[in-house]
Amino acid sequence: MKKIFFISFLFVSIAGFSQFYNGLQMNFGKNRIQYNNFVWQYYRDSKVDVYFYQNGEALAKEALMIVKRKLPELTYFFQYDLQQRIIILVYNKLTDFRQSNIGLITGDLQYNIGGVTQVLGNKIFVYFDGNREQFETEITKSLAQIFINEMVYGTDFKTRMANSTLIAFPEWYLKGLISYISTEWNTDIDNQVRDGILSGRYEKFNSLIGDEATYAGHSIWNYIAIKYGKQVIPNIVYLTKVSKNIDAGFMYVIGTSLKYLSYDWLNFYDEWYYKQEQLRVMPTGNFILKKSKKNTVYQQLKINPVYPNLVTYQTNQKGKVKIWLQDIKTGKKKRIYRKGHTLEQITDYSNPVLCWHPQGDILTFTNEYQGKVWLNLYDIKTKKLERRELTDIQKVLDYDYSPDGFQIIMSVVSHGHSDISIYSMVGASFEKITDDAADDLSPHFIENGKKIIFSSNRSSNTLIANTDSLITPNNIF
Structure with a gap:
């Protein structure tokens, strides 16, 4: 007992x-x-x-x-x-x-x-x-x-x-x-x-x-x-x-x-x-990066929705995190964010999480700093960085903007659950969509923002609120 x-x-x-x-x-x-x-x-x-x-x-x-x-x-x-x-x-x-x-x-x-x-x-x-x-x-x-x-x-x-x-x-x-x-x-x-x-x-x-x-x-x-x-x-x-x-x-x-x-x-x-x-065929095309650094993980590649030649990605070298902007046509790149140091510790590859604003002028990334979760807004024209705290959550796993840019659909960790919530950019508040024991990941707006889609390991398509036992996740997404 x-x-x-x-x-x-x-x-x-x-x-x-x-x-x-x-x-x-x-x-x-x-x-x-x-x-x-x-x-x-x-x-x-x-x-x-x-x-x-x-x-x-x-x-x-x-x-x-x-x-x-x-x-x-x-x-x-x-x-x-x-x-x-x-x-x-x-x-x-x-x-x-x-x-x-x-x-x-x-x-x-x-x-x-x-x-x-x-x-x-x-x-x-x-x-x-x-x-x-x-x-x-x-x-x-x-x-x-x-x-x-x-x-x-x-x-x-x-x-x-x-x-x-x-x-x-x-x-x-x-x-x-x-x-x-x-x-x-x-x-x-x-x-x-x-x-x-x-x-x-x-x-x-x-x-x-x-x-x-x-x-x-x-x-x-x-x-x-x-x-x-x-x-x-x-x-x-x-x-x-x-x-x-x-x-x-x-x-x-x-x-x-x-x-x-x-x-x-x-x-x-x-x-x-x-x-x-002998059966493998390598993909054709040009590489965005001509060479990569040893012991460095390259991830979170995102293409700008308005300026398709502009991409962003992050590098993580054993805890030293950098966010880059790169013009894939000219090859020029610029570092816009840097955090952490190369240390012999468990490396966190889960943040920052990057996402472009639908208007293309703002690069958004979430990160964890001093025990809190932050939403960062970087203006690629003015080069100014604004940040706001995301309260009542423990972690952001993934997110996507609505077409008008006023809402963000997020997969967040709260009270030991990974659930889907909608964050209002105007009201700076969350609205829960799911709240159960299943892992709900990779949310996106579809049909011009009228519906959302996400992956889940829930055993049925039913949303059950606030329970640890009624849903048994099956680890199949």
């Missing part, structure tokens, strides 16, 4: 210390810069506590249901029962998560940038980005990491330290395994693996780090499951722990060493992708 408790103090003001990671003392919830005070409450179940703050109750309920569904599945897969109680802290959005000190493992607060680590011991820190499927994936990923950490390293500090010095896992091993368990093979993984295989970067897979190690590792475990069966994976992990040797873990279970397994793995994907590449 789940219970709800109210905590009358603020986590951000705890004066004491909590033992979180490798025996180091950490100021829980205390960060260099904080814009919000979080008053925390929590739900308690037999094996998990889920903490949440204002406007996050719906997310906490969903997180609790996900854990109760996933724990038995992971227990059966690993044939292992967790020894520790799971504690989950749910943040309403990434910018709130960054205000915490999660990931800080030194006593020097001045170097804390926040928002780096999502699992510390038996504690999971998760945020909502407007996509429930991704929310479930992140929780599953964190649970899988706790299972693997317990199985491999143990639960108490002394055992963890001893095992961590005896077994040196390459990055692809654990990150790839966590990804394989939590995420089904999809187009993004397939594209990343294809690029890594065909470019030859995966040939030295033991040296890979970061996302490349995760994708390569995912493909290795996927290959093992295809050839030997998914059930051999927990046995490989267990025997690796017992033998204190990665190569022995593979040899004992599947009868081949990691070296020869890697040959088979590379040949398998190389043949598969080579056949696909």
